[in-house]
Amino acid sequence: MQIDFSIIPDTSLPEAPFVIYGAGNIGRTIINVLSTKNIPVAAWLDRRAGLPEYCGITPIIPEDADDNIKHLPVIVAVFSPPAECGFSVIKKYLYGLGFSQIYSFEHVFQAGLLGFDLTFMWMAAPAFFRQHKNEIISAEQLFRDEKSRDLFARQINLRLGAGLNILLAPDPPEQQYFDSGIHNLPLQDGFIFADIGAYTGDTIASIIAHKLTPGTIIALEPDQKNFAALQEFVESSTLNNMCHLHMAGAGENNGVAGFACGCNDASHIEAGAQDTIKIIAFDELFSDVPFDFIKMDIEGGEQAALLGMKKIIATRKPALAISLYHHPEDIFSIPLFLKQLNPDYSFYLRNYGEHAMETVLYAINQ
Numbered sequence: 187m188q189i190d191f192s193i194i195p196d197t198s199l200p201e202a203p204f205v206i207y208g209a210g211n212i213g214r215t216i217i218n219v220l221s222t223k224n225i226p227v228a229a230w231l232d233r234r235a236g237l238p239e240y241c242g243i244t245p246i247i248p249e250d251a252d253d254n255i256k257h258l259p260v261i262v263a264v265f266s267p268p269a270e271c272g273f274s275v276i277k278k279y280l281y282g283l284g285f286s287q288i289y290s291f292e293h294v295f296q297a298g299l300l301g302f303d304l305t306f307m308w309m310a311a312p313a314f315f316r317q318h319k320n321e322i323i324s325a326e327q328l329f330r331d332e333k334s335r336d337l338f339a340r341q342i343n344l345r346l347g348a349g350l351n352i353l354l355a356p357d358p359p360e361q362q363y364f365d366s367g368i369h370n371l372p373l374q375d376g377f378i379f380a381d382i383g384a385y386t387g388d389t390i391a392s393i394i395a396h397k398l399t400p401g402t403i404i405a406l407e408p409d410q411k412n413f414a415a416l417q418e419f420v421e422s423s424t425l426n427n428m429c430h431l432h433m434a435g436a437g438e439n440n441g442v443a444g445f446a447c448g449c450n451d452a453s454h455i456e457a458g459a460q461d462t463i464k465i466i467a468f469d470e471l472f473s474d475v476p477f478d479f480i481k482m483d484i485e486g487g488e489q490a491a492l493l494g495m496k497k498i499i500a501t502r503k504p505a506l507a508i509s510l511y512h513h514p515e516d517i518f519s520i521p522l523f524l525k526q527l528n529p530d531y532s533f534y535l536r537n538y539g540e541h542a543m544e545t546v547l548y549a550i551n552q
Contacts (some may be wrong), residue, residue: 187339187352189326191319195312195347197297200259200287203228207276208263209237209245212291212306216263217241219300229255248283259287261294265307265541272540273350292541296347308542310514312347318518325518328525333367334535341517341542353542362538363389363481363507364396368548372478372505376401380468380477380504382436382491383484386412387419394424402428404472408435408463436484436491437465467494477504486512488520499527506549510535511542524549 202225206213209232220227221241230245237245260280264271273290280288294300295309315322322342329335340352357365364373377400381389384405393400403425407413413433420429437443442462466472468491477498482488488508498504506524510516521533524547531549538544 187336187343189322189339189342189346190348191316191346193312193343193346193348195296196293196349199289199294199297199299202226203258205229205231205251205255205258205260205285206263207231207248207260207280209234209240210264212265213263214240215306216261216291216294216300217243219304223301225299228258231260248280248285251283251285253284256284257286259289260285261289261291263291265291265543290350292344292350305514308341308345308511308514308517308545310345312345314514315342315345318515321522322518325521328521328533329535330532331534334533337535337537337545338517341537341545344542345514345517350541353537356537356539356544359538359544360392360395361536362392362544362546364392364398365536365548368534368536368550370505370550370552371548373398374478375399377478378402378476379404380472380480380482381405382480382482383407383509384412384416384431386415387423389481390420390423390425390429400425400428402430402475404430404432404475406432406434406436406466408433432466434464434466435487436482436494437467437487438490438493439465439467440470441465469495469497473497477502479505479507481507483509488512488516489523492520492523496527499524503528503530503551505551506531506547508547508549509545510547511545517545521547521549 205228206216209230213230217227217240227243229251230243231248231251232245233247235247262273262276264276277288292309295306296312326335326338329338340354344352379400381403384407390403407416417431420426420431435443443465444462482491484491508520510520524531528551530551532552534548536546538546
């Protein structure tokens, strides 16, 4: 597939009122935005029964919706990696119940209903990506294999407005970070691994499942609740003796930062938040550690964390697995930045989730 900067997004939408499917963060965001624009919401749907009211609207299960609701346009406010959150799966389910007009969150966003002052994860106005055409073309040329280049082109075309059908099925999620299709990952016995954004231990569990034998794991998780679960998991695991856990985030400099905590795997650094966390710059604290492999999934903090380990990347040249879907520019700016730090890196791109989520950049020193 080739990148097509001439794509014109489909901005067609029926008239309000709308029905919202999904009572998570995105559903609440859409309700807030529509409320500020005085656009009516006729119903709020979710498969989970008994959810609380929000902005005067109480979610109902789709099976309880009457026929007056089913003929209205439905915005699918779901944007998560599991397969059951895929738009095609949800659309088939709602069609089966008699709903007739179903639109993805991506379609509604690119149609401008939410306003282009808002960005969400990798999404921005299609014009944003056209403005960065030269950088996108430069980044595309960095990828070593055809699968990576094809995936990159499909994801850029999606951002330009091609629609979700442009995406292929994700790779198996159990392959994430330790993908057998990525050649020369340094997973030899005794490898030194950094798990930045360790959550509750899911990546460490994957190391165990893949029967790998690291020598040292340095794991960072800033959310207190997640960190407690991470400690409990590690203490009961076969890798307990080689894990060094830090309740901290990674950034450009040592210090503290505001933090939106209690969001499970979506807890993140947020300027002005009431809670704060410790921030570690890897170049300042771990400059003597000969890392073989660094994994990073920190909800939008990747750019700052990479700035905080520039010396390690330039001198140690560890393999990297970096999430590329938290900001619109990440998919092209992070590969270009890493190539400047280490011209010997070869780059691979893989996707393990629906909606272009769980897209990972692998940088391997050659």
